[in-house]
Amino acid sequence: MAELGSGSLPLIGDPAFNYQQDSEQELSERLKRLYPAVNEGETPLPRSWSPKDKYSYIGLSQNNLRVHYKGHGKNHKDAASVRATHPIPAACGIYYFEVKIVSKGRDGYMGIGLSAQGVNMNRLPGWDKHSYGYHGDDGHSFCSSGTGQPYGPTFTTGDVIGCCVNLINNTCFYTKNGISLGVAFTDLPPNLYPTVGLQTPGEIVDANFGQQPFVFDIEDYMSQWRAKIHGMIASFPIDERVGEWQAVLQNMVSSYLVHHGYCATATAFARATETDIQEDQSSIKNRQRIQKLVLAGRVGEAIDATQQFYPSLLERNPNLLFMLKCRQFVEMVNGTDSEVHCLTVRSPKSQDSYPGSPSFSPRHTASNTHLHSSGADSPTCSNGVTLSKSKNHGSSLKYPSASSSACSSSSSSPSSINYSESNFSDSTKSQPHSTNSTQETSDSEMEMEAEHYTNGVVEGSTARIMNGTYKHEEILQPDDNSICNGVADEGRSSTKQIWGGNQAATERMIQFGRELQALSEQLCREYGSNATHKKMLQDAFSLLAYSDPWNCPVGQQLDPTQRESLCSALNSAILESQNLPKQPPLMLALGQATECVQLMGRVRSGSCSFARVDYFLR
C-alpha cells in the first residue's frame, strides 16, 4: 500500500513508465478483487514467469509473460518448462490463470499445468512427482506420470487454455476457450506453481495471470463456492440450550451500544429485549460527552472532562495523557481545540500503577496502524497470544459477563496458538526467539492479553468498522455549542493558515508545545525512552514547519478520522477503570473471527477466501 501511495506522487514521469504503472495497477486491482483474502506481503501472487526458474530451452519476453521454445526439439529429452514467480497462495481459495496458444510450433507438444518447487524443468508438466499437466497434442492429463489419461480435447494455435486450482478441495480443472473441461486432478499438494512446458521449435504461448479479463467466467465459479461456504456457515449447528444463543447475541449488541455511549438506543434495546444494562446511565452519558469532545477535536476540553469525572484516570495512564496532549497540539494546528482550556492543563503528578506497561501501551500500536504501515504490530500480537495461551488454556468460549477476563478467555482457541507459531518464524529473523520471550515475561500479563485483542480488532477491521459507526458529521452536528465546530471539515479544501494567522494563538501553541516536550522528557526519565512517543511528538511538531499543514507530508494527522483511535483508547481506559471491558465483546468476537480467517489462510485452508468477516458486515 505504501508503494502505491508514493507511486501516485511522481505521476509526471515518462508516459511509457506511467502506462506500465497503470497496467500494473490494473493487475493489482484485479488480483485484489479476485483474491481478497491474500496478503501479498506474506504470500505474493504469481504475476509472471520466473526468468530464474526455467530450463535453458525456454525463452521469455513481453514482461516475462510470453514463453517460446528455443531448443532442438528432437525428442522428449528436449522438453523444457518454466514456473511462475511464486506459488499459488492457499488464501486464494480458488486460483485461476489462462494460457493462450500463440503458435503450436512444429508438433504442438505443449503442456499446461502445475508443479512444485524443485521439479525438474527439463520435462513437460505432469511427467514427474508433484507435477501436473494437460497436453495439447493428445488432450491427455498427466498426473505425476509419464503416461497420460484421456482427459479433454486437443488444443492448438488460437486456443485459450485455463487452469483452475481449487484450494478448498485441492482439485484442479482446465478450461478450453471458456468452457470447463471437468476435474483433471484431485488431492493436489500445497504450494504449486503455475507451469508451462514446450517441446518443439516454434511453440509460443502467452500467460494471463490477471493482466487481462479471463475468457472463462472464473468469478461465477467462485460465486458458487462462496455461496456453498456461506451456506455451510449459516447451517453450522450451534450447541445451545433454549434461548442461550439469543441471550448471548442480545448481550453483545447491548454491550456494544453501551460501550460507545449510545445511551438512548441501549435503553430502548434493553427495554425491548428485557435485559439489563451493565453500566448506569450517568456514566454512559459522561463517556459519551468525552467521546464527542475528542471526535470534535476539542481534546483540551475532553481532558478536562475526563479529569473531572474520573479524577485519577489520566494520572494512572501517563501514556494516554501524552497521546491526548499530542492530539491536542495537532488539533490546535487544526484550529479545533479551544485555546482557553489548552493552556490550563495540569501535568500528571502521580505514579503509574502498572509498572510493566508504560513501554508498551496498547493504544500506541493502535494509532500506529493509522499513521504508519501495519507491519509493526505482529510481534506484539504473538506475544500476547503466547501468554494467554499458557494462562487461560481451557476456558470456555462464551461471552457471558462482559469482564475483561471473560474476554481474554476466548483467546484460548487453538487457532490463536497457531497464530503465534507462525509469527515466531517472523520474529526469529530479526531477533532470537529467547530474547523475545524474556521481554514478554517482564511485562504485565494482563496488559499483554489486552494488547492482543486490540491488535486483533484494529489490524483487520477496526478502521472500517469504526468508520461505519462514527460519522463525524453526525456526531458534530448535535453539538451546537462547540466553538470551532466544523472548521476541520469545511476548511480542508481551501488553503488556510494556522489559526488564521493569529500571532498570539501561534505563540500560545508554541508554548503548549514546550510543555508537551517537557512532559515527554519527564516520561522518558521515569519510564525510559519510547520511540513511539518520540515519533508522535516529532510528527506533531513537524506540522509547524509547513505553511500549509493540511497539504504536507505529515498532514494526514489533521484528518478528523485520526481522532477515532484516540477516542476509543480513552473510552477503553475509562471503562477499564470502572471494571468494565475495554473492548465491547462484539468487537472482540469480530476481531477473533478476522484473525481466525487470516489464520486459515496460513494453515492452507482455502475456504478462508470465502468466509471473510467483512462480507458479513456489509
Added chain:
Amino acid sequence: MACLLEAPLRISVLSEVTATSRHYVDRLFDPDPQKVLQGVIDMKNAVIGNNKQKANLIVLGALPRLLYLLQQSSSSLQLRTECAVVLGSLAMGTENNIKSLVDCHIIPILLQGLLCTDLIFIEACLRCLRTVFISPVTPVQLLYTDPTVIPHLMFLLSNSQRTQEYITQVFSHCCKTPEHQTVLFNHGAIQKISPMLFSPSYKVRMQALKCFSVLAYENTQVSATLVNVLVDGELLTQVFVKMMQRDQPVEMQLTAAKCLTYMCRAGAIKTDDSCVVLKTLPCLVRMCSKEHLLEERVEGAETLAYLIEPDVELQRIASTTDHLVSMLADYFKYPSSVSAITDIKRLDHDLKHAHELRQAAFKLYASLGSNDEDIRKKITETENMMDRIVSGLSESSIKVRLAAVRCLHSLSRSVQQLRTSFHDHAVWKPLMKLLQNAPDEVLVMASSTLCNLLLEFSPSKEPILESGVIDLLCSLTQRESPALRLNGIWALMNMAFQADQKVKVEIVRCLGTEQLFRLLSDPDTNVLMKTLGLLRNLLSTRPHIDQIMSSNGKQLMQAVTLILEAEHGIEVKEQTLCILANIADGNTAKDLLMTNDDMLQKIKYYMGHTNVKLQLAATFCISNLIWNEEDGSQERQDKLREMGFVDLLHKLTQSSDPNLSDRAKTALQQYLA
C-alpha cells in the same frame, strides 16, 4: 354434481367421522350471518392439513354452500373471503377434491369473484384458482372460455406481489398450446410480466421466469420479441444470464437456462452467441452433475438435449464440457445398491426417478451423437453403454424405450459403429422385438434405425433379413403415418440394394404390385422418392430386370408414364428416368420401351429439357437402348435414328456440361461400330 352422487356410498363407511364433520356443514346454513362466518372460520381451521376432513366435508356437500356464500353479494366481504380461503384449502387436498371442485363450477365462480374491488378477497380467489389450475386434472381450457378473463388477469397483475405470483403461476400452467401462447402474448404478457423479474419477492421472480419459459417454447414470435425486451435498461437475455449465475438458486438457474434454450431453438438467439455457448450450455451441463437433485438432473439433461439437437458445434462443445459423456453414465445407477440397503424411502425415491433419469440420459446421448463421429465413438466406449441401450429397448417404460431407440438411431448413423459395436451387441434383436406392436412414435424411431441397419455394409443386414423383416416393413408402408410409410419403404429400398434375386422377389411378392403403385401415387414426395429408389434397386443387373419386367412390365410402364406426365419435382422425374434407363438395360425388357413410341417421345422430350440432370438420365436411357453388343441392337439403332435421336445426340455433344457431352458421344459411337 358428482360429489353428491358419491355421497350415500361413502357416508355409511364414514358415519362416525362424519358426525363431527356434519356439524361444520350444518353451521353453514345458520340464519345468523355472524354464526355462519364463525362456522366458516372454524371449518378453515379444521381442514388445514387434514385430507380426511377435506374429503368428508366435500362428501357432505359443503362445496355448493360455500360457493353459494362466496357468490352472494349480500354476504359480508369477510365471509366471502373466508369461503374462498376454505375452498383453497380444500383444493390443496387430493386430486379427487380438485375434481369435485371443478365439477361444482368453481372456476367460473372464482373468476367472477375477481371482478370485486377488495384486494384481500381477490387474492384469496386467485390463490384458490392457482391451486385448482396447477392440478393436472383441471382442464386448462377453462381459463380461456371467457375472453374477458385474460385481460382482467393482466390488469390485476399490478395489484400486489401475491396477485403477481398466483396469476403468473396460473399462466405458466395453463399455457400448453401455441394458441394459448398467442392469446397471452396478444394481451401483453411480455410487457406486463418482464418487470416482475426484478421483483423483491423470489416467488414472483421465479413464477415470472417460468412463465417466460412456457411462452417462448417453440414460439418464434414470442422468442423474437423477448430478445429485444429491455427491463430496467437491461436486455432480457442479460437478465436471464444473471439468473443463471452459480450462486443463484438452482431452480432459477435451470429455468433461466430453459428460457434461453427455447429462445435459441426458436431462432431468436444464434447458436454461436456467447450467452448460449459460454452460459446456457455450461449451466445445463452443470445441472447434470451428481450434486443436484434427481429431478434437476432430468430436467437439465432434457433441456440440454433440446438445445444442442440441431447444432453440431454445440454438440462438440457439450461433449467436452465437464466430462458430460461419462457423467451421464451415472444416470443409469439408480436405484443404487446402496439405496436399497440404507433406507426404504430413498429406494422409493430412486425408483420413482430411475426411469426418468435413464430416458433423459438416452435423449441427451442421442442429441450428442447425432452428427459427430468422434462423439459417437466416445459414447459407445462409455462403460456398458451398448448393453444399457440394448436393455433400454426392452424396458417397461415406453418413455425409456423411445429414448433408447432414439439414442440407438443417432448412433446408427455411424458406419463404424454399425460395423462394430452394433454387430457385437446384436442390437438388431431387441430392435426387431421392439418393432412388434410398438406405439407409433417408437415405431418411427425403431424403423428409422432399422433403415440404417439394413445398409449394405452393415453386418446386421443378413440376420435381420433372416428374421423375416420384409413382412413387417411392407406392413409399415400401409400405415397412415407418412413417417412410418417412409421408413418402411426406405428400409425396403436399402434392403434391395445389391440384393440377391431371392430377396428382391420376396420384396415384390410381399409388397404386391398394387401396394407398389399406391406408393407411387403417395401424397408424400419423400415416400414417392424412396419407392422409385426401391424400383431402381430392384431393377438392377440384367436377369433381375428381365425377370421383374416380364411379370410386372405392363403395370410398371403405366406407372412410370403417369409419373412423367404428372406435376412432380425434378428429383422425382430424374429418378423415374433412371428407372427407364435400368429397364433399357435389360435384355427382354428393352422391348417394352422400343414398342412404346409414346414413351420414346417422352425420353426425347427430356433429352431436350433445360435441366441437365434430366437430359443426362434420358440420354443414358437411349444409350442403353442402342448398345451394340446386344441382340437386335441394329434394329433399335435404326428405329431411333428414324425418330431423330441421332440428331439430338449430335446436338448434345455440343453441350457445355462435360458429363452430358461425353454421354452423348459414347452413345453416338454405338452407331459407328
